Amino acid sequence: MKRARQKFGVENEAPQTSQKSKKHKACSCGSAFGESDLHAFMDWGSLPHHVILQIFQFLPLVDRARASSVCRRWNEVFHIPDLWRRFEFELNQPATSYLKSTHPDLIQQIIKRHADHLQYVSFKVDSSTESAEAACNILSQLVNCSIKTLGLISTAKPSFMNVSKAHFASALTVVFVNSKSLSSIKVDDTPLDDPSLKVLVANNSDTLKLLKMSSCPHVSPAGILCVADQCHGLKELALNYYILSDELLLALSSEKHVDLEHLRIDVVSENPGQVEFHTIKKQSWDALVKHSPKVNIVMYFFLYEEEFDAFFREETPVTHLYFGRAVSKAMLGRIGMNCPRLIELVVCANGLQPLDDELIRIAERCKNLTAMGLGECEVTCRGFIEFVKMCGGRLTQLSIMEEVLIPDNDYSLDQLHLEVSKHLGRMWFPDMMPTW
16 A cells, blocks of 8 residues: 555646746746846837838828827937838818828928928829819929929819919929929829929930820920930820820831830720810831830720721730720721731720621631620620630630620530630639739
């Protein structure tokens, strides 16, 4: 019995020894780390400047401003120039918009202390005229800036279009004259005019690479031609079709001009019959492609069916086509015949006549086609499978609404899914809603 008791006692002592050992190790770890080190680790104010700067860059502006009041060190980082090179002013009226706005006091602090640090600036405004005018007032105060990119963004119309042309031009002139190193400007849906473009060119012709100015009704073909003639480094241009001309394409094709990479053209008509669209000569398109063989020419169409007569009568080097309204079978037939560089085609609506022949012609002639989207159209299952078979695996994006596909005697929708997947070399299903 004694031996048994002794054995039992040893077994009970083992866990106690283990617990003491663990406690000793824990104490030794604590002493090794040191209470002072632990407190230092918990002292956020002692973080290195570059670490705090990284944290601040991920914070929304309001939270960043609040964080700057934690301690003197954080406030110092809050005013480091690197933190203010990229900034977006948000200007919204509480009565008309649910979006947050940059606080007026913070705006004044930025103008006072950081105007000369700003390099990548954008203004996001709501539809109210007051917000657009506030943006112009801020621009007018950036007299010591060295801005490289400028963007004016309206979340809803009319916004900047309701600002007086004189006020808008005066605000832009301040930036154009003082920056002298602008490389990117996005001023869609604004009262930009020819005199403003001349000021831009006079001060930034050597640095300008991107200009997006769709829906600027006060700009004339002569105004944009002035930009193309003198800004030889321009690589990206977005404009409305009404200011596109043969002279502009030839200017972009001159020996002095760098290769154009991206040309976006918006073809828009609000009321049918009010706008007469001109035709660009094939020779002008050819000159552009010869000079810039890799240029992407993107065209967005928002026209009525009867307004397409001026387009694609001859070969046109367009690469991306988007139709926001209904487009006729005849128009799609011309695209198949005269758009050999086509890469992407999106048709939101067509009608009730199957597009089998048009799609097959596009597959035959447009050897670079890699993306297709069809909305309110009709295509037979057999015709669609033939189209996919001819294009094969080069169709990397194929977005077709299920309601577009018409079952026929050869294929059901289930059979179509398997057949299309086989020709694409990957699993494919029709879409239940548009993805473009």
